[in-house]
Structures are given as C-alpha cells and as structure tokens.
Amino acid sequence: MTNTLKYSNATKCLLEIKLKDKTLQIIFSDNGKGFDLETLKRKNGLLNMQKRALKIKGQLLIESNNGTQIKFIGKKLI
Numbered sequence: 331m332t333n334t335l336k337y338s339n340a341t342k343c344l345l346e347i348k349l350k351d352k353t354l355q356i357i358f359s360d361n362g363k364g365f366d367l368e369t370l371k372r373k374n375g376l377l378n379m380q381k382r383a384l385k386i387k388g389q390l391l392i393e394s395n396n397g398t399q400i401k402f403i404g405k406k407l408i
Contacts, residue, residue, distance in 0.1 A: 331358065333375070338362025338398065354388075354404035364394040 334343050340362030348355050367373070376392065379400070383390040387405040392398070 334358075334360045334362060334398070338364070340397070349407075352407045354402075354407070356402040357399065358401075359397060359399040361397045364396060364398050367392060367394065 331343070331345075334340050338360050340360035343358070343360040346355070346357040346359075348357075367376070370376075379402075380390045383402055389403050391401040391403070393401075
C-alpha cells in the first residue's frame with residue numbers, strides 16, 4: 331500500500347479479503363503504472379512478503395501490468 335501511494339500514480343486501489351473454497355485470499359490491487367519485477371533496484375519489501383507467506387505455508391502472487399495486483403493465498407482450512 332505504501333508503494334502504491336509513493337510510486338504508482340494510481341487513482342484507485344482495492345483491498346479484498348475473502349474466503350474462497352476454505353482458503354484465505356488477501357488481494358491488493360491498484361490501477362497505477364506498474365513495475366517490472368526483474369529490473370527493480372530495491373525489492374526487499376516484496377521479497378520479505380514472499381518469505382513471510384512461505385513461512386505460514388501460503389503463497390504470494392505478484393502481477394504488474396497496467397496496474398499491480400498482489401495476492402496472498404493461504405493454506406486450505408480444514
């Protein structure tokens with residue numbers, strides 16, 4: 331959210347928290363300019379989020395094309 335505010339030039343952002351098929355999903359998206367993950371000079375924040383997601387057996391999906399979407403998918407609840 332901080333990077334959206336500082337760098338994206340977005341005019342809209344959306345935070346969704348939902349339970350889908352007994353799996354927690356947290357999705358943050360914006361309509362900003364996006365970024366190229368391969369050419370980012372500083373990506374500690376993204377890497378740390380990925381490490382934390384893996385630590386709790388979830389996954390983090392990052393898409394940045396005509397805006398950015400970061401999706402956390404947790405492990406399936408029993």
